[in-house]
Amino acid sequence: MSSAAAKSLSALLEQASIDDHEEILKACNNALKTSKNDPELLHVRFVALIKLDRYDDALQIVKDSGDKFKDRAKIECAYALYKTGQLEEAKALARSITNHRGARHVEAQASYRSEDFANAAKLYKELANSPTGLHDGESDLRINSSAVDAQLEWTGQGTLVSNKKPSREALEAFETAYNAACSSIARSELGQASILLKRTNDLCMSIQDLSEAEKQAEVLPIRVQQLYVATLLGKTEEANKLASEIPIQEIPDLSTRRVAENNAIASESSTTNPYLNRKVLDVASTLPKNDQLFTFQDSQLHENSLILDLLAQKPKAVINATEKVITAHQPTTSPHVNSLSALNAAAHAQGDLAKLGLKQILPLFEKRPNDVGLAMTIIQLYCLTNNHGSAITVLDKLLAHLSQSTSPSSNDQDVLHAPGLVALQVSLYRTQNRKAPIRAAFARAASYWRHRSKPLPTDLLQAAGASLLDSPEHQKLVAEIFETLHAAQPDSKPATAGFIASHALTSPASITETDISTLPPLAQQINAIDIDALEEGGAPSLPAPTTTTNPTAKKRGLDDKPKPIKKRVRKSRMPKDFDPNRKPDPERWLPLQERSSYKPNKKKGKGKGRGGGGGEAERDRTQGGISEKQPEKGGQVVGAGGGGSGGGGGKSKGGKKKGKR
Structure with a gap:
């Protein structure tokens, strides 16, 4: 076939409306037999191979044809590089194409797969704000943008996400609802994520344009995520049921299948065989370059495999x-x-x-x-x-x-002043109430991060400023901290409040009316406080002072002693003949010689057994007796040493001997 015929064929192919890419590829191959280097035919063949997902064959054309053909089909070549996992080359080539919406899409997708989520979010934001007539592509743009937001949350860059709450439009499509659920999981909002995943499942099953097989394929990743959430929530029965219902080997995406296998093992009880579980992970197929796990997923799977080794008694491994x-x-x-x-x-x-x-x-x-x-x-x-x-x-x-x-550029200094380590220091020092080391740790970290070019750890600086605000020796540092925070976050109320508090005494002229107006007035902050409820709930209150308007109020003095509380004695501890109306002798616990009613016997040593001073009867009278001053009428006098009608030898009242009458 002549060159003119090849050109006419390529022109015919450009004007044709053939939907079968296999037929297009077959026609191109036949034409290229006589004209191997025709750029038009090569371009058509290149696009046909991409449509047939034969990306490696398409890139072989670029390799064989050289840079001239690569410059002709930059956008298609960048897309093929992205699909084969050559992400950095794809980003560089797409970035070289200016003023092209498709190139920005390819660059954003390659940035997403290479985990450059900040750049991907930036590109999707530019695409969303740019005027375009491609209204049918707005849905894909919204889906991809919500997926980037979820990944930002997973990787700890949630501050770059502008909308934390999903919009109504996001909850109307199952793709965006699924991404919103993933964002909630990353923020540990598991209850909200469970609700969103159920809604996602219902939305997917209600799509009329999908066949039953296509619905089941779309639902599988949703169920895998439901299994993960149920396991984290401790719903063991629900997790086991989901694990048994998910056909793991039917999941088309190998990366999703790998995650499903891991979650199924993690949801099982601790009595399972770790050797068998380890074998399941070992026989898993190798993932292709265009379907790799993200770093945080791969890291967790690696740690889980090591945990299984520990359970299998393989510490050396x-x-x-x-x-x-x-x-x-x-x-x-x-x-x-x-x-x-x-x-x-x-x-x-x-x-x-x-x-x-x-x-x-x-x-x-x-x-x-x-x-x-x-x-x-x-x-x-x-x-x-x-x-x-x-x-x-x-x-x-x-x-x-x-x-x-x-070395100021050493990683050791970043680790030394890392917010997590500073927080750990503060927590441990607080257990021992060591305030000086806490302030020193905050001061060192704040001084270090204020002069770094990296993004400021605003939470750390704000905590440091609040802790050092009442320290006289750190007033200058506190003012600099809140000045930095106020400049970086002018709309932040905590930063503005700290700026005003730290500059109120040293440089009040730097505080503007705008700064003061941004803070809510004091009356607005306390209007919702119920004082009566606080008092009823146990909030301490000051005693009412004695004034002319309240003459009956009595102010308690410092010398006032509370009245002693009378202890109630149980009945079982009372004597049988106890009379509550009779006041006991307050000296009943003192020895006889120490009582006020004691009178020593002048005939000391004579008449042993009498109530004299030094006889045996004197020493036998132990504590608990009744004073002689108290009358005997109204109760029986019982000594601590005994009483009643015991054995003979004693004398009764009147000097007569006891005996039978």
Whole structure:
């Protein structure tokens, strides 16, 4: 076929309305047999291969044809690179195409898959704000944008998400409702996520345009997420039921299938065989480049496999799998690396906790003094035994080792002043009511982060400013902290309030009327407080002072003593002949010689047995007697040593002997 014929064929293919891409590809292949380098035919063949999802074959055309063809089909080439997992090349090529909406879409999708979620959110925001006539693409734009918001929440960048609450439009489509549910899961709003997932399931099953098989395929990822939420909520029966109903091997996406297998194992009871569960994860198929797990998912699956190794009594395998990663990345605030440190410590402790586990782990800390995850594990074990002093000692050792790095660009300094470590310091110091170290920790961290070019940790700076606000030696630092926060967040009421409070005495001229007007007035803040309810609920109140308007009010003095409360004696402890109307002798517990009614016998030593001073009868009269001043009428006088009609030998009243009458 001549060159002219090839051109006419390519022109015919451009004007044709053939929907079968296989037929188009077949016609192009026949035409290229006589004209191998025709750019029009190559372009048509390239697009046909992309339509048939044969991305590797399409990129082979680019490789064989050179840069000239690549410049001709930039957008298609960028899309093929994205679909084959060559994300950085796809982003660079799409970024080189200016003023092209399709190129921005490809760049945003490649940024999403490469976990550059901040850039993806920025691109989708620009696409949403740009004027366009592609109204049929707005739905895809909304779906992709909500997916990016969910990933931002998962990776701890939730501050970049503008709309936390899903709109009404988002709840009308199952794709956007599903993304809203994922965002709620990332924010630990599990109850809200459960409701949204049920709505997502109902919306998906009610779509008329999908066949029953297509509905079941779309519902599978939703059910996998429901299984995850039910497991986190502790709904064991519901989780087991969902796990048994999900046909895991029928899930088309291999990454979703891998997550479903993991969640099914995690939802099972602790009596399952860890060896069999480990085998299930080992036989899982390798994921393709265009269907990889995100980093936070892959990290969790890796940690779960190591946990199964621990349960299967393979501590050496866990130690060997974690030591290289730990050594290469410490010190770090990476959750995954620090979790590996905790698993490494658990493998060395071989399941022992508290004191027994500490004996095995403490020597490791001497070898790896900058291992943040290991230090956190030791601190946690000390806190479990209520030994906060030793926990503070371990944390101080870690911070002292990190502070030895003097390089301003070193990662050690970022870890040293990390908000999480500062919060841990403050919490441990508060257990011992050590206010000075708390202020010192806040002051060091705030001074460090204010001069860093990274995004400011606003929560840390705000906590530091609030803690140091009443410290006279840190007034200048507090003013600088709130000045920085107020400049970065002019609409933040806490930042504005701190700015006003810190500058009110030192530089009141810097406070504007706009700053004051942004804060709600005091009357508005206290108008909802019910004073009567507070008093009834136990809120302390001051006693009413004595005034002329209230002459009957009595002010309690400091010397006023409360009246003693009379203790009620049980009846079983009362004597049988006790008379409540008779006042007992207050001196009844004193020895006889110490009573006020005591009169010594002048005939001391004579007549033993009488009531004399030194006889045996005198010494036998123990405590509990009744004073001689009290009358005997009205009750029987009973001595503590006995009484009644006991044995003979005594004399009755009147000097007569006792006996039968």
